[in-house]
Amino acid sequence: MATMARGTRHPRFLPGRRSSPFTLILAALLTVSVVLLVLLALGIFSLDVDSDGPTKTDHRPRRSVHEARSEMEQRGNQWTEVISWEPRAFLYHNFLSKKECEYLIELAKPHMAKSTVVDSATGQSKDSRVRTSSGMFLRRGQDKIIRTIEKRIADYTFIPVEHGEGFQVLHYEVGQKYEPHYDYFLDEYNTKNGGQRIATLLMYLSDVEEGGETVFPSAKVNSSFLPWYNELSDCGKKGLSVKPKMGDALLFWSMKPDATLDPYSLHGGCPVTEGNKWSATKWMRVHEYKA
Numbered sequence: 001m002a003t004m005a006r007g008t009r010h011p012r013f014l015p016g017r018r019s020s021p022f023t024l025i026l027a028a029l030l031t032v033s034v035v036l037l038v039l040l041a042l043g044i045f046s047l048d049v050d051s052d053g054p055t056k057t058d059h060r061p062r063r064s065v066h067e068a069r070s071e072m073e074q075r076g077n078q079w080t081e082v083i084s085w086e087p088r089a090f091l092y093h094n095f096l097s098k099k100e101c102e103y104l105i106e107l108a109k110p111h112m113a114k115s116t117v118v119d120s121a122t123g124q125s126k127d128s129r130v131r132t133s134s135g136m137f138l139r140r141g142q143d144k145i146i147r148t149i150e151k152r153i154a155d156y157t158f159i160p161v162e163h164g165e166g167f168q169v170l171h172y173e174v175g176q177k178y179e180p181h182y183d184y185f186l187d188e189y190n191t192k193n194g195g196q197r198i199a200t201l202l203m204y205l206s207d208v209e210e211g212g213e214t215v216f217p218s219a220k221v222n223s224s225f226l227p228w229y230n231e232l233s234d235c236g237k238k239g240l241s242v243k244p245k246m247g248d249a250l251l252f253w254s255m256k257p258d259a260t261l262d263p264y265s266l267h268g269g270c271p272v273t274e275g276n277k278w279s280a281t282k283w284m285r286v287h288e289y290k291a
């Protein structure tokens, strides 16, 4: 009898039998979980584990592992050279890819205007023979490529993205220059938003045939011992100089570790004597800068 009773029961998954709604929901949930796990493993999807809350602006670009890897490959080998401790200055080779340099130039080109300097008495911008290049500002976080570069700068300098001003793209033609100056402010007006400028990252967007070096005339370095000394223009030989190379970035600090201003950070852009110079400057502040 017992055998017969068992024989009359229907097995759970008989072929052709309709599944219950519960089974269908369970199967759908399982499928979605498996797909999500595969996407997570491939880096195509990421879980946001930021605890800042929804109101804080998140400037981190969303990139997959593949995007990050291909970005590194496009930039070639990267390494940093300490070029001086007074001022603290470091040269990061291949900080930007060729594509990123070209992108920034094309974005800026239609909007270039004569560069100005800050009047230290009034804090206002003014035209000056000290600076003869042309330039324009890009908005911080303006697009995905800019956000990616800004995130890279924050990772490299340990200064949060929110402390940075928008990029300033500069263009120097033959004869154009920027006389030695400080990036820190000597007026109160310009430090109201974000406080003092603590550091600068100068990114070279092009090579320059001759001239156009960034020179630190007060640096405590005997520059004639530098391996590239003989390639420098007369202006470049007047101090510690960096020759622009597309993709390289020069980081220097306007403030010392004790938070005082560093007069050795005096720097300028030598006149271009052959070719063109394109660069992009990121100035970083002590505090958050409201862009």
Ligand SMILES: O=C(O)CCC(=O)C(=O)O
Residues within 6 Å of the ligand: 170, 178, 183, 202, 212, 213, 214, 215, 267, 268, 269, 270, 279, 281
């Ligand atoms: O173009 C250069 O090499 C120097 C630029 C500069 O001094 C600046 O943007 O503050």
